[in-house]
Amino acid sequence: MVIKDKGRDSIDFGKSKIGPLFNRIFYPTLLSMVFASLFTVADGIFVGQGVGSNALAAINIVAPLFLITTGISLMFGVGVSVVASIHLAQNNHKAANINITQAFDVATLLMVVIAIAVFLFRIPFLRLLGCSDALLPLCQDYLLPILPGCVFIVIQLIGTFVIRLDGSPKFAASLELFPGLLNIFLDWLFVFPMQMGIAGSAIASSISCAVAAGLVIWYMFFRAQTVKICRLKFTLTSLYLTARNVVYMARSGFSSMLGELAMSMVLLTGNYVFIRELGENGVAAFSVACYLYPIVFMINNSVAQSAQPIISFNYGAGNRYRVQKAFRVSLSTAIICGVLSTTVLTLCAKPLVGLFLHAGTNAYDIAIAGLPLFAYSAIFFAMNVSIIGYYQATEQNTRANLCMLFRGLIFLVPAFILMPMFIYPQGLWLAVPVTECITLGGILLTNKGIISAT
Secondary structure, three states: EEEOOOOOEEEEOOOOHHHHHHHHHHHHHHHHHHHHHHHHHHHHHHHHHHHHHHHHHHHHHHHHHHHHHHHHHHHHHHHHHHHHHHHHOOHHHHHHHHHHHHHHHHHHHHHHHHHHHHHHOHHHHHHOOOOOOOOOHHHHHHHHHHHHHHHHHHHHHHHHHHHHOOOHHHHHHHHHHHHHHHHHHHHHHHOOOOOHHHHHHHHHHHHHHHHHHHHHHHHHHHHOOOOOOOOOOOOOOHHHHHHHHHHHHHHHHHHHHHHHOOOOHHHHHHEEEEHHHHHHHHHOOOOOOOOHHHEEEEEEEHHHHHHHHHHHHHHHHOOOOHHHHHHHHHHHHHHHHHHHHHHHHHHHHHHHHHHHHHOHHHHHHHHHHHHHOOOOOHHHHHHHHHHHHHHHHHHOOOHHHHHHHHHHHHHHHHHHHHHHOOOOHHHHHHHOOOOOHHHHHHHHHHHHHHHOOO
């Protein structure tokens, strides 16, 4: 398949050299995801400096909602990208377009239902997330304005996968860049000059996400070349086929959702443990790691997402050599990114923590001691994400799902409970690195094919 139009160079997933092809997708994707992470970091800086450490802790309590939202988006985004890539490799453009339309419609509707449910049951929801009495007012102030933004995030993230598949990785990158810059400006405006507090930060994020979703809708209707939004039928047969296709896409992308749920478990379990052991200051310190860790996640996710359409297309075309070559490029890039991430987080702990918290406070001291320990997770996480991305792209969904379950639940929760018993308080920060390391060891021991593929 060759994707091209008047304003773009051709992209041939089946014949172009793997290295340059990967780089062509990777660098715009990396740029967009790093910018998205930096914008999130900027959000935390404005809140931490302009409102206070309790506000940071409150956002960290609400943060699992973002990860659920992102998980739904990635499940449908990765799923439709894998399925549509295979259809396009077989020259079945109609089926690809139908799948894309179904992914947008079903995911958006699902998120609307979740947002309404969270609004109606917001107090029990916040209690479930571990919110204390002291943080409850701040959590409510942040939660309510952010709910519309969650719906827009779904459209934005699915759009990045579809637009990248359409051969426009630079436009996909702009979906993070321009709304992110707007978010920074609005954060500053609402938090400092207008003194709107934590609610102002949430409103800024929702407005920025709405702009990004608008760009996706504009692209799909007015600029898309290879893939299109189409009209769906509402007969019983069509609804049955939609349900079948949604299940197929969800199976292909489910491990990506599990990855986000794994991160939400890191937040949820970490919040419970840190607030129990170290109080609100502990949660505020942990929130610094949670603000910085998405940068690591986004960097390595950009590696997996860049390799995915190449691997999926050639897997659908039956070209095993190109599949293995793309995976080798992906894994080696992930290892480099993981080592660099760990190095930066370890050596620059003081200036990074100082961006969020005032020096001399209890939360600051706790974060300074813990962040270098937490940083070791980046190396193992990078390799795990690359391997799981390969499983997804080649429809090895059971393997991908099991890996995500191990790192997000089966190993993680016991690690958070047991590690502090052996080494306190360092064990609180080492729970995530130990979980990622054990998961990687399990992958290598149980699947010798991964080693041979590299």
